Amino acid sequence: MFGDLMGMMGKLKETQAKVEATKKRLDTVLVDENSSDELxxxxxxxxxxxKSISIDDSLLEDKEQLEDYLLLTINRAIEKATKINETELAAIAKDGMPNIPGMDSLFK
Incomplete structure (x- = not known):
């Protein structure tokens, strides 16, 4: 009983270390998003x-248009980054979970 518990605790600590390493690595994974006309x-x-925002000079003439471009493009970029982030961290969590009956269905 205690051997299993100690093994699970060790596995959880190992998984936590992998999660932290992955979070650090994800700081170096860059996601680019452009507006449809690439302005x-x-x-x-x-x-x-x-990390960066590049704005074509033509967008500087219309504040409202620029705000719309920023909202749409930033939200799409955040959505892409979130998918990458969640996929990477879910893979680690799934691999690092102790074998508890019924828990595997949570990660499908």
């Missing part, structure tokens, strides 16, 4: 930290 370009990390 606005956003780059952020898979941890959803904006």
């Amino acid at each position: 606005l370009k956003i780059t952020l990390t898979a941890n959803r930290e904006i």
Whole structure:
């Protein structure tokens, strides 16, 4: 009984270390998103930290249009980054979970 518990605790600590390493690695994974006409370009990390924004000069003439471009493009970039982030962390969580009956159905 205690051997199983100690094994599970060790596995959980190992998984926690892998999660932290993955979060750190995701800081280096860049996600690029462009507006459909490529007048606005956003780059952020898979941890959803904006790294750069490039705005074509033509967008600077219309504040409302620029705001719309920013909202749409940033939200699409965040959605992409979130999918990458969740996929990476879910894979680690699934591999690191102790074998508890019924728990595997949560990760399908």
